[in-house]
Amino acid sequence: MSETTHDTLAGNAERGEPLQFHETTEHHPETGTLLGFWIYLMSDCLIFASLFATYGVLGRSYADGPTGMELFDLPLVAMNTSLLLLSSITYGFAMLRMQANHLRGTMVWLAITGLLGAGFLGLELYEFNHLIHEGAGPWRSGFLSSFFGLVGTHGLHVLFGIVWLVTLLFQLKKHGLIPENQRRLFCLSMFWHFLDVVWIGVFTFVYLMGVLP
Amino acid sequence: MSGSNDHHGGDMPHSTFKGYMTGFVLSVILTAIPFWLVMADVIKDTGMTALVILGFAAVQIVVHMIYFLHMNFQSEGGWNMLALIFTSVIVFIALAGSLWVMYHLNVNMMPGLMKEYG
Numbered sequence: 001m002s003e004t005t006h007d008t009l010a011g012n013a014e015r016g017e018p019l020q021f022h023e024t025t026e027h028h029p030e031t032g033t034l035l036g037f038w039i040y041l042m043s044d045c046l047i048f049a050s051l052f053a054t055y056g057v058l059g060r061s062y063a064d065g066p067t068g069m070e071l072f073d074l075p076l077v078a079m080n081t082s083l084l085l086l087s088s089i090t091y092g093f094a095m096l097r098m099q100a101n102h103l104r105g106t107m108v109w110l111a112i113t114g115l116l117g118a119g120f121l122g123l124e125l126y127e128f129n130h131l132i133h134e135g136a137g138p139w140r141s142g143f144l145s146s147f148f149g150l151v152g153t154h155g156l157h158v159l160f161g162i163v164w165l166v167t168l169l170f171q172l173k174k175h176g177l178i179p180e181n182q183r184r185l186f187c188l189s190m191f192w193h194f195l196d197v198v199w200i201g202v203f204t205f206v207y208l209m210g211v212l213p
Numbered sequence: 214m215s216g217s218n219d220h221h222g223g224d225m226p227h228s229t230f231k232g233y234m235t236g237f238v239l240s241v242i243l244t245a246i247p248f249w250l251v252m253a254d255v256i257k258d259t260g261m262t263a264l265v266i267l268g269f270a271a272v273q274i275v276v277h278m279i280y281f282l283h284m285n286f287q288s289e290g291g292w293n294m295l296a297l298i299f300t301s302v303i304v305f306i307a308l309a310g311s312l313w314v315m316y317h318l319n320v321n322m323m324p325g326l327m328k329e330y331g
Contacts, residue, residue, distance in 0.1 A: 034225065035289045035296075042300040049304040053311035078248050085240055088281055092233035099228060186225050193281040197274055203244075204270035208251045212259045 037187045041194050044157075048198050051150040055206060061142035068143070068210025071136055073127070077207045080123045081199065084158075087116035088196045095189055103177050106185070107169060113192070114165045117158055124155050147206065154202055157195050164188055226283035236280025243273040 059068075090113045097105030128148070131137065138148035168188060171181055247266040249255065256262045278284040278297075286294050 035292055038289070038293050039296055042296050045300050046303060046307070049307045053308050056308060056312050057315040074248065074252055081244055081248075085237070085244065088240075088277075089233060089237040092228065092237075092281065095228050096230055096233070182225070190282060193277060196281070197277045200244075200270050200273050200277070204247060204266050208247055208266050209263050211251060212262060 033183055034186065034190075037190060041190060044194070045198075047153070048150075048201070051146070051153055052201060052205060055146040055150050058142035058146040059206070059210065063141035063143075065141040065144065066134070066136045068147075068207075069213065071131060071134070072207050072211050074207065074211060076123060076127060077203055080120055081203050083116050083120040083123070084196050084199050087113045087120070088193055090116060091189055091192050095185065098177060098182060098185055101177055103172065106177065107172055110165060110169055110172075110185075114162055114169075117162045117165070117192075121155060121158055121162070124151070128152075150206065151202060154195065154198055157191075157198075161188070161192055161195060164191070226285075226288055228283065232280050236276055239276045239280070240273055243269050243276065 090109050094106050094109035094113060097109055131144075136144055138145045165188060168181070168184055171184065175181055247269045250262060250266060256265065284294060284297065288294075
């Protein structure tokens with residue numbers, strides 16, 4: 001910590017005022033990180049919006065290839081959806097353990113969340129692999145290009161979420177529930193729940209509406 | 214800095230078990246109904262089914278925003294909500310605009326060719 005910060009702290013303490021790290025005239029959040037991360041998520045939302053729009057335009061251009069009704073396996077999608085929804089609530093439990101300052105509980109629930117996320121990714125890769133082996137790869141038709149583009153981008157986000165989650169597990173093990181780690185956990189929670197929100201759009205707009213005639 | 218430990222997180226929304234469970238139970242219901250509607254072929258009319266499941270998705274997104282992402286008009290001095298509303302407007306324009314324009318291009322331009330190349 002620098003000398004200037006010490007001076008400010010001491011000055012404030014002498015005057016009997018609460019510690020202030022910045023101007024008091026205008027209300028700021030304590031750190032801008034959470035707002036900044038939210039802005040990032042909103043820009044990510046725009047990426048998904050353009051992918052959804054692409055799918056909306058191309059989703060019925062089958063080029064005489066297989067249609068969604070022939071390809072989509074709804075029980076598998078239901079399984080995937082429940083895995084992701086369960087991982088959202090287990091992340092919530094991790095946050096509750098964090099609030100209770102319980103390191104071990106936080107890490108256990110985080111690990112469970114990561115496993116559920118990995119299960120989701122595994123099923124998605126199985127589905128992609130199955131589709132490609134049936135000759136329904138992204139090159140087959142406009143429908144399949146936009147399908148792989150949208151669902152694949154979501155899957156990549158989940159993959160990076162898991163990488164981040166594992167990194168945080170190591171951070172937690174090394175440093176415990178320090179304020180920095182709490183902030184990181186909160187950012188990842190927003191990211192993780194955001195991915196679940198995008199998935200609501202995917203299973204409704206792509207899978208459920210895709211199997212409708 | 215040790216004294217600031219308990220007040221830190223003051224700018225993070227406080228989560229409760231009840232909030233998460235409410236969101237989870239609502240989400241399960243709002244997910245199960247659309248899957249059932251489509252898999253059991255409950256509503257015969259395709260357009261109607263599509264509208265209903267889109268409605269369920271919209272409600273579930275709001276549920277996630279409130280119970281999982283802790284959205285409200287107070288957090289970060291309202292800037293969170295402002296950014297969300299702004300993004301929603303852009304998303305709506307991008308989606309509705311693309312579908313509208315491309316649908317009319319498909320319908321109005323070179324109908325013979327469209328059929329040929331499907």
